[in-house]
Amino acid sequence: DAKTTQPNSMESNEEEPVHLPCNHSTISGTDYIHWYRQLPSQGPEYVIHGLTSNVNNRMASLAIAEDRKSSTLILHRATLRDAAVYYCTPSSGSARQLTFGSGTQLTVLP
């Protein structure tokens, strides 16, 4: 299974952009990169996913490096409600399972 590396924690000021990095140097060519986030006392919540191209949705943008060994989740204007643990996870194996690491704890300062 592909392994991911994320910083343990990051801080951001409210209403500023946040760039959350993830290294996944062992990802295979057909594995998608998924991002989920987990607010306190809740189950994880889907944020975005992509394969090779940059992706945008209403929550965030995902920038994937050309060599696919890393990606960056971009929150364009952080709010206090964005404070959560963010997980970067490839979908791998024949059953396309997600493998969660410890994630990045994002703190948003008012």
Added chain:
Amino acid sequence: EAGVAQSPRYKIIEKRQSVAFWCNPISGHATLYWYQQILGQGPKLLIQFQNNGVVDDSQLPKDRFSAERLKGVDSTLKIQPAKLEDSAVYLCASSLGPGQGNEQFFGPGTRLTVL
């Protein structure tokens, strides 16, 4: 659209007792997952069902954990007997299918404390 339902939300038991968790996935979702999340760690997949069949249970401690998904809808995860190290949040998730882009929807989890 109703989300993934789980019960109970909290459970406290003593070691060597048994416990069961219930999950009702989103209607129409063929794939159901059970995860274990220990404090400070990310969720770890225990078992994956496709309809009522098991796709992967390689990380399920089968000497004490069991799971079933009768009729391909609701699912139950059981621990018998429980150990102290089983204290964790047990998360259920569902998706339309196991495809690459299929978003997993998670329930709120059951927090288990084993004393």
